[in-house]
Amino acid sequence: MFRILDTYTLGPKMHYMLMEAPLIARKARAGQFVIVRVREQGERIPLTIADYDRQQGTVTLVFQEVGKTTCMLGAMKKGDVLLDLLGPQGNPTEIEKFGHVAVVGGGIGVAPVYPLARALKEAGNKVTAIIGYRSKEHVFWEDKMKAASDNLIIATNDGSYGRKGFVTDMLKELMAGAEAINVVFAIGPAVMMKAVCDMTRQANLKTIVSLNSLMVCGMGMCGACRVTVAGKTKFTCMDGPDFDGHQVDFPELMKRLESYKCEECACQSAG
Amino acid sequence: MAVEKKAIPMREQSAQERIKNFNEVPLGYNENEALQEAARCMQCPKKPCVEGCPVHIDIPAFIKALKEKNFQKAIDIVHDSDSLPCITGRVCPQEEQCQAVCVMKKLGEPISIGRLERFLADRDLDRRIKNNAGSRPSSAARGLKVAVVGSGPAGLTCAAELAKKGYDVTVFEGYHKLGGVLVYGIPEFRLPKAIVAAEIDLLQELGVRFVTNALIGRALTIEDLFKEGFKAIFVGSGAGLPNFMGIPGENLIGVYSANEFLTRVNLMKAYTFPEVDTPVKRGKFVAVVGGGNVAMDSARTALRLGAEKVYLIYRRSEKEMPAREEEIIRAREEGIDFRLLTNPLRYIGDEKGFIKQVECIKMELGEPDASGRRSPVPLKGSEFILDIDEAIVAIGNTPNPIIARTTAGLKIKRKGEIEADDDGKTSLPGVFAGGDAVTGAATVITAMGAGRKAAAAIDAYVKQKA
Numbered sequence: 001m002f003r004i005l006d007t008y009t010l011g012p013k014m015h016y017m018l019m020e021a022p023l024i025a026r027k028a029r030a031g032q033f034v035i036v037r038v039r040e041q042g043e044r045i046p047l048t049i050a051d052y053d054r055q056q057g058t059v060t061l062v063f064q065e066v067g068k069t070t071c072m073l074g075a076m077k078k079g080d081v082l083l084d085l086l087g088p089q090g091n092p093t094e095i096e097k098f099g100h101v102a103v104v105g106g107g108i109g110v111a112p113v114y115p116l117a118r119a120l121k122e123a124g125n126k127v128t129a130i131i132g133y134r135s136k137e138h139v140f141w142e143d144k145m146k147a148a149s150d151n152l153i154i155a156t157n158d159g160s161y162g163r164k165g166f167v168t169d170m171l172k173e174l175m176a177g178a179e180a181i182n183v184v185f186a187i188g189p190a191v192m193m194k195a196v197c198d199m200t201r202q203a204n205l206k207t208i209v210s211l212n213s214l215m216v217c218g219m220g221m222c223g224a225c226r227v228t229v230a231g232k233t234k235f236t237c238m239d240g241p242d243f244d245g246h247q248v249d250f251p252e253l254m255k256r257l258e259s260y261k262c263e264e265c266a267c268q269s270a271g
Numbered sequence: 272m273a274v275e276k277k278a279i280p281m282r283e284q285s286a287q288e289r290i291k292n293f294n295e296v297p298l299g300y301n302e303n304e305a306l307q308e309a310a311r312c313m314q315c316p317k318k319p320c321v322e323g324c325p326v327h328i329d330i331p332a333f334i335k336a337l338k339e340k341n342f343q344k345a346i347d348i349v350h351d352s353d354s355l356p357c358i359t360g361r362v363c364p365q366e367e368q369c370q371a372v373c374v375m376k377k378l379g380e381p382i383s384i385g386r387l388e389r390f391l392a393d394r395d396l397d398r399r400i401k402n403n404a405g406s407r408p409s410s411a412a413r414g415l416k417v418a419v420v421g422s423g424p425a426g427l428t429c430a431a432e433l434a435k436k437g438y439d440v441t442v443f444e445g446y447h448k449l450g451g452v453l454v455y456g457i458p459e460f461r462l463p464k465a466i467v468a469a470e471i472d473l474l475q476e477l478g479v480r481f482v483t484n485a486l487i488g489r490a491l492t493i494e495d496l497f498k499e500g501f502k503a504i505f506v507g508s509g510a511g512l513p514n515f516m517g518i519p520g521e522n523l524i525g526v527y528s529a530n531e532f533l534t535r536v537n538l539m540k541a542y543t544f545p546e547v548d549t550p551v552k553r554g555k556f557v558a559v560v561g562g563g564n565v566a567m568d569s570a571r572t573a574l575r576l577g578a579e580k581v582y583l584i585y586r587r588s589e590k591e592m593p594a595r596e597e598e599i600i601r602a603r604e605e606g607i608d609f610r611l612l613t614n615p616l617r618y619i620g621d622e623k624g625f626i627k628q629v630e631c632i633k634m635e636l637g638e639p640d641a642s643g644r645r646s647p648v649p650l651k652g653s654e655f656i657l658d659i660d661e662a663i664v665a666i667g668n669t670p671n672p673i674i675a676r677t678t679a680g681l682k683i684k685r686k687g688e689i690e691a692d693d694d695g696k697t698s699l700p701g702v703f704a705g706g707d708a709v710t711g712a713a714t715v716i717t718a719m720g721a722g723r724k725a726a727a728a729i730d731a732y733v734k735q736k737a
Contacts, residue, residue, distance in 0.1 A: 023485075023490045023491070024490055027489065027490055037447055041540075041546060041547040041548055042547075042548050043539060043547070043548040043549040044447070044539070044549075068548050069548060083447070084447040084483070084484050085484060086445065086484045086486060086490075087489065087490065088489060088490065089486075089489060216531055216534055216535060216539070216549070217446070217534060219445050219486050219489075219673065220511050220512055220671055220673055221455075221509075221510060221511060221512070221530055221668075221671060222513070222528065222530045222531040222534050223513040223515075223527075223528035223531050224528075224531045227522075233515060233517075233521065235512055238512065238673075252522055252624070255524060255623060255624030256624065258524075258623070260550045263544070263545075264550070
């Protein structure tokens with residue numbers, strides 16, 4: 001059993017959850033994820049680790065209500081317990097001194113971008129963060145992102161906060177600017193990561209993405225999370241979740257993310 | 272007295288009935304049937320069955336005690352060599368092991384050793400559950416600490432053996448549930464999960480501690496375990512990533528690895544969706560690729576999920592199938608459509624990425640390959656298409672890679688198997704390994720045998736160091 005030490009709403013259907021998980025906190029690093037199971041009948045879902053505190057023995061989860069499990073999680077209160085929490089899973093992001101790094105986060109993807117930006121900055125990089133949200137009410141962690149980056153650009157699709165436009169618009173400007181970018185990290189919805197990669201590919205600008213495939217085991221056994229990278233089948237939980245974005249077959253990933261759409265609808269209407 | 276040449280049959284659910292449920296297929300002997308079958312054993316002095324058994328159960332001795340209705344003595348003899356007889360009585364390929372060498376085979380049918388083992392083990396389990404209802408295990412401080420990684424057949428056996436020797440054993444399991452392949456892989460209709468849980472309860476009574484959600488190699492490494500004071504570690508981390516053929520369309524929606532399909536159904540109980548939250552595709556026309564037990568399990572599971580037609584596609588002939596004969600027979604009885612000497616070439620999907628068809632080619636058997644089996648060769652121009660809405664690829668897996676990737680100095684073989692000698696000793700002092708992690712995909716009993724041998728080696732190692 002894993003206790004929820006704190007939880008609150010970050011925006012529409014977006015939640016913050018602080019978990020008591022000393023063993024996971026001890027080893028967690030940027031880029032890794034946990035597998036969560038809420039209840040006895042529950043499914044196993046991956047959630048990215050948004051932050052961790054080794055001294056306090058806590059990990060932070062940030063998620064959006066998109067399916068049955070995340071809806072149940074969203075309804076949980078401080079003091080409640082999660083039945084199962086496994087982690088840290090996946091390979092940590094390889095942090096080096098690259099020079100000037102652009103980190104791009106979209107929507108709920110801003111959460112995992114935060115520890116990444118912090119780690120990159122600590123490693124001596126100059127970090128420009130571009131974070132995009134649907135509208136003002138969806139904006140979260142602006143303060144944290146400001147602290148973790150040297151330069152922060154906030155955009156909303158409707159222009160209700162920060163600059164108006166998509167993260168790709170902001171990245172395009174940055175790429176056209178005077179200061180060269182050495183590498184881009186992008187985390188967010190598959191469609192956003194694809195758009196970023198389509199753009200940086202033309203400029204031959206190295207781009208690392210963190211993939212959000214469906215998973216069951218999350219520990220290198222079932223193969224549910226397979227993706228095609230450079231024409232070869234890879235497993236997100238063992239080989240990733242970070243991959244060279246220019247090599248990822250995003251159309252396949254986006255289709256596979258919809259695998260259980262029919263079942264999910266039937267499930268939600270059934271209760 | 273004339274020797275009864277025929278074995279006493281075991282009652283089972285009829286094929287028409289059982290394809291509609293997930294209940295166990297063979298129903299087990301009652302006392303009368305067990306006594307009749309035991310009476311067929313000639314108690315021959317050569318005891319070839321004991322050599323045929325990977326864990327060397329003294330089979331004639333337990334059958335003799337059974338014959339004398341000394342059931343306690345009989346199960347004690349079994350337990351001396353086999354910690355999980357309820358499980359091995361069901362899933363061991365006895366026809367290739369103890370029963371294959373039974374002297375009675377020369378006269379007629381061999382003694383049904385597995386069925387007798389199951390009878391005794393089930394009877395003993397019932398008795399112990401009744402006697403111990405509600406009692407919790409004692410976890411009083413014990414001897415030296417030993418860690419077991421993985422709660423599958425290898426790990427459970429090793430843990431049981433070490434606990435019996437007085438060690439303080441902790442089993443670490445990555446999943447939320449204990450049992451490894453016994454719970455995620457083998458279906459309910461072949462091995463009821465309640466039996467696995469009951470066997471694990473008994474290990475808890477022996478003093479074994481279990482920790483779930485603890486994947487060694489991530490939250491804790493082998494090195495961490497030594498730092499935590501464990502004197503030796505047994506790695507029984509089992510199966511890893513599934514193999515695929517590398518043909519087009521394998522990542523279409525509706526193409527599963529057998530690992531994923533069976534995990535969804537067995538471990539996550541997706542067959543009761545939406546009562547549980549984990550979905551699984553319920554194909555109407557399903558192709559299962561492979562010829563082993565896992566392929567049979569997948570095909571029969573798909574049928575029980577409501578498939579109208581299940582094709583079993585295997586590139587060699589039935590003779591070369593690695594599955595147990597009993598499982599092949601049952602699959603045929605249940606109406607699985609065997610497409611032998613056939614190999615998939617590609618999967619074809621629709622614009623949304625859902626599988627619609629599989630293109631296959633007919634094969635013929637050529638020269639024997641390295642494994643001694645005749646290797647299949649494609650027959651040019653014999654391509655054909657099957658309409659399907661689900662495919663399950665059951666062509667094996669590589670050993671679990673996590674420990675190999677996170678343990679410095681641990682020697683690994685080409686396909687990812689941990690290098691270990693006959694006693695389970697690895698290249699790292701104090702680290703032992705066995706089961707699929709060492710051999711690649713094999714049987715439950717082979718893994719149990721490895722766990723047992725490693726327990727003896729661990730005992731010797733720890734004593735020598737102390």
